[in-house]
Amino acid sequence: MGPRLTRTLAFGVAVAVLMALVAFPLGILFYKSFVRAGEPSLGNYSEVFSDGRNYLPFWNTVKLGFWTVLLAAAIGVPLAWAVARTDLPGRWLLENLCLLPYMIPPFIGAIAWVQLLAPRVGYANRLWMSLVGTTTSPFNIYSFGGMVWVMGLYSFPFVFIAVRGALERMNPSLEEAARISGAGRFRVVRDITIPLVLPSVMSGMMLAFLYTVANFGIPALIGMRARIFVLTTRIYSYVYRGDFAGIQLAAALSVLLMVLAVALLVLNQWILRRQHGAAIISGKSVRPTVVELGRWRYPVAGVVYLFLSLAIIAPLVALFLTSFLRAWGLPLAWSSFTIRNYRYVLFEYSLTKTAIVNSLSLALIAASAATALGAILAYISTKTQIRGRRVVDMLCTLPNAIPGTVVALAMILAWSGQFKVNLYNTFAMLIVAYVAHYTFYAFRNISASLVQIHPSLEEAARIAGAGWLQNFRDVVVPLIRPGLVAGWLLVFMPTLRELNMSILLYGPRTPTIGVAVFELQDAGYYHIAAALAALVVAVIFVTNLIVRRIVGGRRRA
Amino acid sequence: MAGITLRRVTKQFGDVKAVDGVSLDIADGEIVCFLGPSGCGKTTTLRLIAGFERPTAGEVWIGNKLVSAAKELVPPERRNLGMVFQNYAVWPHMTVFDNVAYPLRLRKVPGAQLRTKVMETIALVGLAGLEKRYPEQLSGGQQQRVALARALVVEPDALLLDEPLSNLDAKLREKMRFEIMDLHRRLRMTLVYVTHDQAEAMVLSDRVVIMNQGKVVQVGSPWEIYREPADPFVADFIGLANFVPAVLVEEAGGEGVAEADTPRRPRFRCVVPSRPGRALPANGILFVRPEEVELLPAGEAEVTGTVTRVTFLGARLDVRVEADGAEWRVEAPAGARVREGDRVGLVTERAIFFDAKGEIDETEGVA
Numbered sequence: 001m002g003p004r005l006t007r008t009l010a011f012g013v014a015v016a017v018l019m020a021l022v023a024f025p026l027g028i029l030f031y032k033s034f035v036r037a038g039e040p041s042l043g044n045y046s047e048v049f050s051d052g053r054n055y056l057p058f059w060n061t062v063k064l065g066f067w068t069v070l071l072a073a074a075i076g077v078p079l080a081w082a083v084a085r086t087d088l089p090g091r092w093l094l095e096n097l098c099l100l101p102y103m104i105p106p107f108i109g110a111i112a113w114v115q116l117l118a119p120r121v122g123y124a125n126r127l128w129m130s131l132v133g134t135t136t137s138p139f140n141i142y143s144f145g146g147m148v149w150v151m152g153l154y155s156f157p158f159v160f161i162a163v164r165g166a167l168e169r170m171n172p173s174l175e176e177a178a179r180i181s182g183a184g185r186f187r188v189v190r191d192i193t194i195p196l197v198l199p200s201v202m203s204g205m206m207l208a209f210l211y212t213v214a215n216f217g218i219p220a221l222i223g224m225r226a227r228i229f230v231l232t233t234r235i236y237s238y239v240y241r242g243d244f245a246g247i248q249l250a251a252a253l254s255v256l257l258m259v260l261a262v263a264l265l266v267l268n269q270w271i272l273r274r275q276h277g278a279a280i281i282s283g284k285s286v287r288p289t290v291v292e293l294g295r296w297r298y299p300v301a302g303v304v305y306l307f308l309s310l311a312i313i314a315p316l317v318a319l320f321l322t323s324f325l326r327a328w329g330l331p332l333a334w335s336s337f338t339i340r341n342y343r344y345v346l347f348e349y350s351l352t353k354t355a356i357v358n359s360l361s362l363a364l365i366a367a368s369a370a371t372a373l374g375a376i377l378a379y380i381s382t383k384t385q386i387r388g389r390r391v392v393d394m395l396c397t398l399p400n401a402i403p404g405t406v407v408a409l410a411m412i413l414a415w416s417g418q419f420k421v422n423l424y425n426t427f428a429m430l431i432v433a434y435v436a437h438y439t440f441y442a443f444r445n446i447s448a449s450l451v452q453i454h455p456s457l458e459e460a461a462r463i464a465g466a467g468w469l470q471n472f473r474d475v476v477v478p479l480i481r482p483g484l485v486a487g488w489l490l491v492f493m494p495t496l497r498e499l500n501m502s503i504l505l506y507g508p509r510t511p512t513i514g515v516a517v518f519e520l521q522d523a524g525y526y527h528i529a530a531a532l533a534a535l536v537v538a539v540i541f542v543t544n545l546i547v548r549r550i551v552g553g554r555r556r557a
Numbered sequence: 558m559a560g561i562t563l564r565r566v567t568k569q570f571g572d573v574k575a576v577d578g579v580s581l582d583i584a585d586g587e588i589v590c591f592l593g594p595s596g597c598g599k600t601t602t603l604r605l606i607a608g609f610e611r612p613t614a615g616e617v618w619i620g621n622k623l624v625s626a627a628k629e630l631v632p633p634e635r636r637n638l639g640m641v642f643q644n645y646a647v648w649p650h651m652t653v654f655d656n657v658a659y660p661l662r663l664r665k666v667p668g669a670q671l672r673t674k675v676m677e678t679i680a681l682v683g684l685a686g687l688e689k690r691y692p693e694q695l696s697g698g699q700q701q702r703v704a705l706a707r708a709l710v711v712e713p714d715a716l717l718l719d720e721p722l723s724n725l726d727a728k729l730r731e732k733m734r735f736e737i738m739d740l741h742r743r744l745r746m747t748l749v750y751v752t753h754d755q756a757e758a759m760v761l762s763d764r765v766v767i768m769n770q771g772k773v774v775q776v777g778s779p780w781e782i783y784r785e786p787a788d789p790f791v792a793d794f795i796g797l798a799n800f801v802p803a804v805l806v807e808e809a810g811g812e813g814v815a816e817a818d819t820p821r822r823p824r825f826r827c828v829v830p831s832r833p834g835r836a837l838p839a840n841g842i843l844f845v846r847p848e849e850v851e852l853l854p855a856g857e858a859e860v861t862g863t864v865t866r867v868t869f870l871g872a873r874l875d876v877r878v879e880a881d882g883a884e885w886r887v888e889a890p891a892g893a894r895v896r897e898g899d900r901v902g903l904v905t906e907r908a909i910f911f912d913a914k915g916e917i918d919e920t921e922g923v924a
Binding site: 176180183184195 | 607608609632633634635636637638639640643644645646647659660663664704717
């Protein structure tokens, strides 16, 4: 009686929270997009498709995704091959350089690239102008091309990770069998290697597309300057305007964005299912055939490292440089440098001080809540036969796949007082959104740990006399502790510098770090924004090192 | 078809000599098995023949063509070999037909001829009717047959097999062994087979090559390997063995008498032939196969011991006897009346006397 009750209670609360956080808001969002003046109507959609201010962003989103993904594949596939299959010197360094953009939030990437490629004042432009001796600058970041370039550089790791994994897991005998059958090196690549990694390339591209479509920071900081709107920035501008009609159009645009994202996800699942995956992964001796580059080894290494230095290291260096400048645009001389920006950001300026405290507390609370929720839901999903646990799976996964902008709008519609609960402009609103969006990471990690616990371990505890709660506390939790810690950190890190949702949900007293960096950059205080962004990057590096220690050799895509 | 010759082939990975000065002549049409514990260099040797590895020193010849040397390497695709891999390596994105047809397509065989040859080969390995299937729709055994067909379809100069049966279950493995033998009888091609399964090597080979720590330890027919192992390693690796430290007490005309080196007397003793090219050592190890030991009633032999365990194996009994502090393994007929605790006498007709010191020095030299 007792144990059954605690178990039912725990499950019931978790599922209720999931419903309130995910199913209800998304349902409301969907519903609102079909309502006008209290009446069911397709008016929002017809306005979306008749007004250029609305359908052009949709078209731009698809276009941005398309070109970004092509760029991401052009960068990610050769690099994955170089890391997985060649004897290029320093492959460890190479691999970590390729994963670096994965850790850095795109809006910080955008800020970093602005330092380099802003018209006239960007470092790269200044260098070019002084070298060539002209006054016209060659690069303009504030353009569609600029958006594609930066977005491509921050999404190629999706392609890189997927393709490198496939190339490393592929059974080398498959290629050797083709050699011995009479195929030369290039013929093997054409007939065996490419067909077998193609699904992984496609899958990586799908994920990069999804990431691009969901992104707000890059189109906001780069695109809006050039009056180029995509769905996320158009929704932002409607919500920012704050009127009722705007919210309704934003709802319709959000539903479109959600449909686009889910369609990409379904397509990705379909591609992965079609992959002859099981056959590729071999049982034994996975030592991939390494191509010896011979006399090409150092020339190729030179090109690869030069590219990565320019594409990945240079913008970060630029960001740090600017963060030490007295003012943006000053010549790079000793007299221009100062640490004043950091002092200002950390101790003097109330916006950034509040933002830092806010983000830290939000991340702590959201990570703990998401881990607790994720643990129970993961238990339901992997260790019980309860009907409807597939729905739990879906409700955990879906909000992570849906762009943060959409989740944030759904929260506004559901929890701004229309249903007796008003969280608008509060701390709680941000927590609710973070938990909804990020519980997936905890859920996935803890599920993976739970699956490895053999049922007999729990059965032994029960036979020994432990109730459900005692069993959960004494047996299950200690066994999945690494999964819990990893899950917690994987929620903590992105929430600490979240922007996509925060920008729509923050109130006068609840700015976050992401919001502060964004607003400072948007207002033109580049050197202050750079200092705060540089701090974020430093914190990301340190936490990543800690996570690697904890998670050990486990790799995640 | 062609024979294969290895001349002092060495392959070094970093500081490790995976293959160390291996020389061997494989005759045209012969089945040779490389047998040894994991890491002994047998697979590397096969990959050197295939051309996937470049020798650090030495030469590989196929027929009368030099294919591998430190400075000269004919790539695998130009060696006209067939190879079957341990994990099948059947291409998952091609049907059975396309898998088998691939080597012919590379050789630009025209359509009608290609089709006939592919269907013929698929039938040869017993997969007729499955040519439109994808590998994921086949069992492990069927996938291995596809791999075999793909290797055979071009009528290669030699067929290389790298532990081809180790992923199959015991029953199927035995069946496939005989099928490979039948195929060899029909096609008569040179066959080089790598395995760690001694039964497989015994059944299949004309000659067995035993490798250990990168070196060839012994080459011989299965009979020779079993009956006349070159050293304690081979004796121990193939079949079961009793080893007893012993000293030579008599020697005359190519024969001697060795006596177990135990404190109690009378000691276990037996006649040992000297081995070709080697003098009988003064100190050594006496090696006796369990089936060469005979159990007698206590008192009828010089040495008696106590039966500690009797295991019923169907056709035979595995009997453990403790005598003078040593444990003996004896194979007795199933009908023998021995029980645990019985006192029994031990005699043997046949033993080999190894020079313990010399053999140990040799193995240490390798490591």
